[in-house]
Amino acid sequence: MAAGPLAETLARLDLPFRLGDDAGAVLDATVGEVDKDWHLVRVDFAGGSLWARDQGLSVGRRVRVRVLARDVSLAEQPGRSSIQNVLRGQVDAIGNDEHPGLALVRVRVGDAMLLARLTKRAVTSLSVTPGQTLWVQVKSVALME
Numbered sequence: 001m002a003a004g005p006l007a008e009t010l011a012r013l014d015l016p017f018r019l020g021d022d023a024g025a026v027l028d029a030t031v032g033e034v035d036k037d038w039h040l041v042r043v044d045f046a047g048g049s050l051w052a053r054d055q056g057l058s059v060g061r062r063v064r065v066r067v068l069a070r071d072v073s074l075a076e077q078p079g080r081s082s083i084q085n086v087l088r089g090q091v092d093a094i095g096n097d098e099h100p101g102l103a104l105v106r107v108r109v110g111d112a113m114l115l116a117r118l119t120k121r122a123v124t125s126l127s128v129t130p131g132q133t134l135w136v137q138v139k140s141v142a143l144m145e
Contacts, residue, residue: 004099024070026066027043027112028046031044042055043055043063044105044113047108047112050085051084058110064143065141066144067106067138068140073118073136074128074135081137083139086136088133089108089135091130094130103118103123105123106114109136
């Protein structure tokens, strides 16, 4: 059904299968900083950086980062929030999700693509359209080795 690099294939919205709660993106990244005080690592990718739980990895280690669409929200302006991973991105495409009330929004952050699962009401409320620049808020990420 699909072939190509993992990150590109997972970010496609035109495939006939849906991944449900597993929909998301995988980013190639490098551990850029270890924050021992907060037990976090900063992982840098071709669009910015994200904070994740420290799993004992050293600076310079190559990792893959999984970001689930359900853990991504979009905003016109970031605000004071518990969400620590906030990136600037541009809407690339909008597709239907499994449920008729949901949409998957593909957002380009630098050279990387992320997916956000939004209600169609939220898409309309924010007037989300391809080419629009928004803030991408990532609640959590998972490091994959």
